[in-house]
Amino acid sequence: MTSEQVKPQAQEAGDDARSRKDGAAPPRPADRPSSNPPKTPRRPAVEEVADVAGRLAVLLSAGVPPAAAWEYLAEPTPQRSADAVTERVIRTAARAARRGGDVPSAIASAADGLTRIRRGARRAATTEVRQAWRGLAAAIQVATGSGAPLAEALRQLAGALRDLGQAERDRSTALAGPRATARTVLALPVVGILFGAGLGFDTLHVLFGTPAGLGCLAVGAALMLAARAWNGSLLRRASSARPLAGLSVDLIAMAMAGGGSIVGARARVADACARFGLEPPLEETIAPVLSLAERAGVGTADLLSAEAEQQRRDARAIAQAASAALAVRLMAPLAVCVLPAFMVLSVVPLVMSILSSTIRGI
Numbered sequence: 001m002t003s004e005q006v007k008p009q010a011q012e013a014g015d016d017a018r019s020r021k022d023g024a025a026p027p028r029p030a031d032r033p034s035s036n037p038p039k040t041p042r043r044p045a046v047e048e049v050a051d052v053a054g055r056l057a058v059l060l061s062a063g064v065p066p067a068a069a070w071e072y073l074a075e076p077t078p079q080r081s082a083d084a085v086t087e088r089v090i091r092t093a094a095r096a097a098r099r100g101g102d103v104p105s106a107i108a109s110a111a112d113g114l115t116r117i118r119r120g121a122r123r124a125a126t127t128e129v130r131q132a133w134r135g136l137a138a139a140i141q142v143a144t145g146s147g148a149p150l151a152e153a154l155r156q157l158a159g160a161l162r163d164l165g166q167a168e169r170d171r172s173t174a175l176a177g178p179r180a181t182a183r184t185v186l187a188l189p190v191v192g193i194l195f196g197a198g199l200g201f202d203t204l205h206v207l208f209g210t211p212a213g214l215g216c217l218a219v220g221a222a223l224m225l226a227a228r229a230w231n232g233s234l235l236r237r238a239s240s241a242r243p244l245a246g247l248s249v250d251l252i253a254m255a256m257a258g259g260g261s262i263v264g265a266r267a268r269v270a271d272a273c274a275r276f277g278l279e280p281p282l283e284e285t286i287a288p289v290l291s292l293a294e295r296a297g298v299g300t301a302d303l304l305s306a307e308a309e310q311q312r313r314d315a316r317a318i319a320q321a322a323s324a325a326l327a328v329r330l331m332a333p334l335a336v337c338v339l340p341a342f343m344v345l346s347v348v349p350l351v352m353s354i355l356s357s358t359i360r361g362i
Contacts, residue, residue, distance in 0.1 A: 192346025
């Protein structure tokens with residue numbers, strides 16, 4: 001390094017030292033990341049399972065034995081999010097693989113204990129997590145039993161689960177507006193009561209201190225409870241979707257990748273679906289695909305995979321249509337329950353308070 005290059009560096013170091021000596025804080029870089037990063041939304045459960053399946057596929061493709069692959073996944077790493085459900089299932093599967101046990105059964109049994117892990121989770125979310133892990137267990141059983149390449153089967157499953165996870169993200173985004181609308185609408189009667197009290201009228205005394213007010217309070221509370229239950233029912237109906245759409249068809253394609261017959265593949269998949277409580281493949285879905293493959297002389301597995309993708313697209317379109325219709329359907333509880341409750345809890349006590357003060361003034 002030349003003397004001309006050393007001098008500017010020494011001058012900069014001296015300036016920093018003088019700044020610290022004088023008590024001045026060192027300059028902060030403009031691009032320093034914020035200490036409060038934005039909160040990331042909750043990942044869909046199927047994406048957690050997709051990550052595990054994808055990692056397993058990579059390890060198995062590299063020649064790692066299945067037992068060792070599960071052991072690698074069970075090792076704690078700072079890069080992986082510490083999800084209690086995922087950690088529990090991976091540890092249980094690794095223990096079963098190390099002992100030479102039944103890994104699909106271990107995954108299913110670990111998934112069945114999710115209610116003890118997610119005590120505060122919604123029942124629908126817990127069911128979705130359980131179904132996703134059971135889908136992984138079924139895929140491992142079908143691929144192992146049919147002699148299909150396990151790595152390729154897991155890679156195919158990971159792609160399918162990521163498609164389902166994206167569909168769930170789209171559904172949650174579409175439902176965010178109607179959910180906020182439902183919560184806002186339910187607060188209207190309370191706002192009306194506070195507005196009347198803020199204007200100087202004794203609406204709270206009328207509601208809680210007079211027989212007519214107590215009657216209004218009972219009727220309004222009943223209407224609000226009915227509106228809340230109605231809104232919840234509409235939201236649950238719009239949120240409900242097939243958690244593993246197309247998985248059973250994908251399982252048949254996996255089973256046929258092992259070189260077996262279509263009859264044997266269907267029997268193997270039906271057994272796996274019955275064992276792990278999954279939706280079995282429907283005859284009206286499989287029969288047209290098999291007929292087309294026989295007439296055209298093409299591979300049945302590729303057509304089945306295309307059919308599974310179509311089922312996932314259909315499920316996403318149905319969920320989006322239900323989310324769009326929800327905004328209109330929420331008007332029904334608003335008109336039938338919330339607005340009458342607003343009148344009973346806010347307007348009627350306000351009128352009664354005005355009449356009472358007028359009569360006392362006379």
